[in-house]
Amino acid sequence: MASTKAMAAPPAIALAHIDKRFGPVHANRDISLEIGKGTIHGIVGENGAGKSTLMSILFGFYQADSGEISVDGEVTRIMSPTDAIKAGIGMVHQHFMLVGKFTVLENVVLGAEGGFVLNSGLAKARRELERLEKDYGLQVDPDAVIDDLPVGLQQRVEILKALYRGADVLILDEPTGVLTPSEADHLFRILRQLKAQGKTIVLITHKLKEIMAVTDRVSVMRRGEMISTVATADTSPEQLAELMVGRRVLLRVVKSEREPGRTVLEVKNLVVKDASGTTKVNGVSFVVRAGEIVGIAGVAGNGQSELLEAITGIRPPSSGEIRLNGKPLPCDAAEARAQKLAHVPEDRHRLGIVTSFDACENVILGYHGDELYQKGIFQDRRAIRSDTEKKMQDFDVRPQDPNLRLGLFSGGNQQKIVLAREIEQDPDLLIVGQPTRGVDIGAIEFIHKRLIAMRDRGKAVLLVSVELDEIRGLADRVLVMCGGDITGECAPETPEKQIGLMMAGAAA
Amino acid sequence: MSGPSRELPRWVDLGLIPLINLIAAFLVTSLVFLAIGESPIESVGIMLNGAFGYGSGLGYTLFYTTNFIFTGLAFAVAFHAGLFNIGAEGQAYLGGLGVALVCLPLGFLPMVIVIPLAIIGAALFGAAWAFIPAYLQAKRGSHVVITTIMFNFIASALMIYLLVNVMSPKGSMNPETRTFDPNAHLPLIHDVFAGLGIEIARSPLNLSFLWALICAVVIWLMLWHTTLGYQLRVLGANPAAATYAGMKPPRLIIIAMLISGALSGFLALNEIMGSQNRLLLEFTAGYGFVGIAVALMGRSHPFGIVLAAILFGALYQGGADLSFDKPTVTRDMIVVIQGLVILFAGALEHMFRPQIARLFQGSRFKAREA
Numbered sequence: 001m002a003s004t005k006a007m008a009a010p011p012a013i014a015l016a017h018i019d020k021r022f023g024p025v026h027a028n029r030d031i032s033l034e035i036g037k038g039t040i041h042g043i044v045g046e047n048g049a050g051k052s053t054l055m056s057i058l059f060g061f062y063q064a065d066s067g068e069i070s071v072d073g074e075v076t077r078i079m080s081p082t083d084a085i086k087a088g089i090g091m092v093h094q095h096f097m098l099v100g101k102f103t104v105l106e107n108v109v110l111g112a113e114g115g116f117v118l119n120s121g122l123a124k125a126r127r128e129l130e131r132l133e134k135d136y137g138l139q140v141d142p143d144a145v146i147d148d149l150p151v152g153l154q155q156r157v158e159i160l161k162a163l164y165r166g167a168d169v170l171i172l173d174e175p176t177g178v179l180t181p182s183e184a185d186h187l188f189r190i191l192r193q194l195k196a197q198g199k200t201i202v203l204i205t206h207k208l209k210e211i212m213a214v215t216d217r218v219s220v221m222r223r224g225e226m227i228s229t230v231a232t233a234d235t236s237p238e239q240l241a242e243l244m245v246g247r248r249v250l251l252r253v254v255k256s257e258r259e260p261g262r263t264v265l266e267v268k269n270l271v272v273k274d275a276s277g278t279t280k281v282n283g284v285s286f287v288v289r290a291g292e293i294v295g296i297a298g299v300a301g302n303g304q305s306e307l308l309e310a311i312t313g314i315r316p317p318s319s320g321e322i323r324l325n326g327k328p329l330p331c332d333a334a335e336a337r338a339q340k341l342a343h344v345p346e347d348r349h350r351l352g353i354v355t356s357f358d359a360c361e362n363v364i365l366g367y368h369g370d371e372l373y374q375k376g377i378f379q380d381r382r383a384i385r386s387d388t389e390k391k392m393q394d395f396d397v398r399p400q401d402p403n404l405r406l407g408l409f410s411g412g413n414q415q416k417i418v419l420a421r422e423i424e425q426d427p428d429l430l431i432v433g434q435p436t437r438g439v440d441i442g443a444i445e446f447i448h449k450r451l452i453a454m455r456d457r458g459k460a461v462l463l464v465s466v467e468l469d470e471i472r473g474l475a476d477r478v479l480v481m482c483g484g485d486i487t488g489e490c491a492p493e494t495p496e497k498q499i500g501l502m503m504a505g506a507a508a
Numbered sequence: 509m510s511g512p513s514r515e516l517p518r519w520v521d522l523g524l525i526p527l528i529n530l531i532a533a534f535l536v537t538s539l540v541f542l543a544i545g546e547s548p549i550e551s552v553g554i555m556l557n558g559a560f561g562y563g564s565g566l567g568y569t570l571f572y573t574t575n576f577i578f579t580g581l582a583f584a585v586a587f588h589a590g591l592f593n594i595g596a597e598g599q600a601y602l603g604g605l606g607v608a609l610v611c612l613p614l615g616f617l618p619m620v621i622v623i624p625l626a627i628i629g630a631a632l633f634g635a636a637w638a639f640i641p642a643y644l645q646a647k648r649g650s651h652v653v654i655t656t657i658m659f660n661f662i663a664s665a666l667m668i669y670l671l672v673n674v675m676s677p678k679g680s681m682n683p684e685t686r687t688f689d690p691n692a693h694l695p696l697i698h699d700v701f702a703g704l705g706i707e708i709a710r711s712p713l714n715l716s717f718l719w720a721l722i723c724a725v726v727i728w729l730m731l732w733h734t735t736l737g738y739q740l741r742v743l744g745a746n747p748a749a750a751t752y753a754g755m756k757p758p759r760l761i762i763i764a765m766l767i768s769g770a771l772s773g774f775l776a777l778n779e780i781m782g783s784q785n786r787l788l789l790e791f792t793a794g795y796g797f798v799g800i801a802v803a804l805m806g807r808s809h810p811f812g813i814v815l816a817a818i819l820f821g822a823l824y825q826g827g828a829d830l831s832f833d834k835p836t837v838t839r840d841m842i843v844v845i846q847g848l849v850i851l852f853a854g855a856l857e858h859m860f861r862p863q864i865a866r867l868f869q870g871s872r873f874k875a876r877e878a
Contacts, residue, residue, distance in 0.1 A: 312752075314751055314752055333752060345752060350746075351749055351751075361738065365742065366754055377734060381733070
């Protein structure tokens with residue numbers, strides 16, 4: 001533990017014996033941690049390891065059952081985010097807490113308007129903002145409307161918001177999930193600059209590469225416990241992954257060469273609009289052949305979701321053509337399934353599962369009309385149950401209880417149930433969106449193997465992911481989407497930097 | 509990260525919590541009784557005796573129960589599909605028209621023919637009245653809460669018009685139809701028993717009570733053992749997942765509302781064909797709205813709905829006896845009691861849940877650590 005090392009100045013944050021239970025779930029077990037002043041401290045761990053709980057306790061969303069928090073060497077009671085802000089702790093959430101229609105300045109003063117008359121507060125805030133921008137190199141136009149700003153700049157506003165409130169310690173929760181590689185690089189430059197100015201930064205992430213790139217020290221959490229805190233220079237991604245999971249994991253995807261076969265999916269000049277009528281997919285054409293995985297890379301929100309929804313029959317396209325096995329594919333999810341198209345949706349909770357239903361009822365979702373599941377006019381409960389048991393076994397779903405509500409499974413196990421349902425239908429084309437979002441490392445390895453196995457059986461796989469590493473590891477061919485267009489096609493071995501440029505819209 | 513785990517044993521969720529809510533409602537009721545100077549214990553005794561203590565009291569209790577089963581089921585079916593059908597009142601009203609249109613002209617036919625026809629009439633008219641809001645919701649996105657409640661008023665106006673101007677016999681000043689022919693009366697339970705040589709107390713309880721129980725079983729089978737029920741429940745639990753799974757939400761919305769409307773229409777079998785034997789104004793008497801509370805209290809499960817319907821039937825009948833026995837307890841007091849039960853069992857149904865959950869999780873912990 002870090003406390004063994006004598007430090008001259010008191011640590012910026014010291015957690016001592018923090019313990020927190022949610023009913024039967026022991027989210028944090030006796031956690032002690034010291035975060036040195038002016039350092040960048042990474043916290044890694046699988047989903048459910050307790051890192052978000054720990055940070056929520058530090059930021060006052062929850063109160064620990066026992067244990068204490070010291071800020072700058074003084075024991076501090078943090079009962080609410082207001083207390084945390086007063087103690088100089090700021091948080092940049094994974095999902096930004098910004099008002100889209102307001103300007104940068106209005107967002108920065110939100111909740112700290114200072115007095116009854118808004119304008120005087122705004123004028124003061126503008127001066128303060130200019131100072132912050134100068135000191136930390138965080139340039140943003142204070143009068144720009146949030147909705148008009150790219151995601152990277154919106155995140156900068158979040159950081160400014162925390163600094164404006166006098167934060168000396170900044171907690172960033174999965175900050176790079178929505179950024180292109182170059183935006184992420186820029187963020188890291190900002191973090192280093194903040195560090196140079198004496199700020200302390202806590203970085204929560206599941207991307208080991210980022211930990212290696214930017215942190216000074218790193219703490220690994222597993223199942224609510226603090227496993228280890230080490231200097232980043234003394235460790236490696238492989239060692240961190242092993243500490244996180246508790247066993248050796250393969251970070252690289254192993255796959256053999258394979259020659260693609262006939263064309264399975266053909267998309268021609270597809271145009272898709274969203275509910276508000278904005279064009280999201282702008283005349284896209286590509287093919288996916290049997291025995292290949294085509295990966296679509298891109299920053300979230302560049303039309304990938306709408307593209308997937310159009311192909312799978314959820315959102316009607318405005319124009320263009322989709323052919324599956326040579327036949328035109330109507331916009332009808334039931335018909336698409338009948339034509340052997342399976343779909344693992346990007347947003348599992350919104351589309352792929354019904355959390356209040358048990359595993360059995362989720363395994364038949366989309367295939368509820370299959371003869372296998374019917375007995376006369378009734379559903380064949382026994383057949384459904386045995387089919388579910390078999391799928392749970394094949395995909396190593398834990399706990400293996402077909403009558404457990406799906407909401408009580410972990411993200412990884414929920415995803416395994418969705419994959420089992422879709423893959424076991426033996427489709428010709430598997431469409432997978434964000435296959436490992438919210439999934440722990442152990443399950444990621446398993447899911448990747450299953451996708452490769454699909455391809456090796458001669459099936460076509462269309463993969464959309466915002467994790468560039470995942471695309472590069474799995475895909476045989478990479479398409480890059482930006483602003484509703486395919487801005488390039490390249491081999492997966494193409495350097496990340498070059499793919500990153502295409503993701504930002506530059507031509508290949 | 510996961511918040512407090514909210515999983516409780518089924519018997520706690522379905523049995524203990526409603527019971528605690530009910531006790532809380534009666535405790536507050538006791539305060540009201542004390543405030544008007546009546547003994548709560550004596551009053552509850554009178555109510556219980558009125559509802560269950562003697563033959564015809566029990567008959568009335570089950571007669572009211574029948575109404576609540578129909579309207580409770582009606583609300584529950586739509587609720588499972590994510591629809592808030594508060595138009596049972598109007599749909600039941602129109603169901604009465606369907607029953608009358610069978611019973612008035614066809615009363616000469618044998619009973620075994622009239623009864624199925626009347627069931628069909630009630631279902632068709634109730635469903636038809638639900639169809640328009642359903643269609644508007646499915647195709648135009650007009651919210652059913654708004655449209656169904658407006659349709660209650662339209663139903664009311666339509667029935668006044670029909671009963672005053674069209675359906676009342678010539679020369680009659682009463683806004684009601686003539687009495688149906690005897691073959692178009694649903695047999696009363698005490699008559700059925702008398703036919704078997706068993707003497708039981710007289711009450712308006714009739715064969716539609718059995719039909720209500722049959723409906724409860726059929727709806728249970730439909731919801732949890734057919735593909736249609738599965739689809740309705742997916743639509744209610746996660747509409748986006750229903751679209752993903754290739755279901756057709758507009759079609760499902762209409763089907764759910766049609767079933768719901770038909771069940772509401774059956775209320776008329778009990779009130780019109782079973783008891784009044786003629787079509788008259790305002791026979792729905794708020795049963796459609798109380799059905800919402802019945803469904804919520806019964807956790808939208810047919811079995812729970814039957815139990816909740818018995819509770820409300822007992823409140824109606826026991827309350828009537830109480831206000832008869834005790835002049836200080838007016839009809840309005842009974843409404844207060846019903847209101848408190850609805851408040852605690854429906855609106856505040858989760859009030860005690862966190863405490864109970866903590867109790868259970870605490871005890872389970874100890875068990876594990878011991």
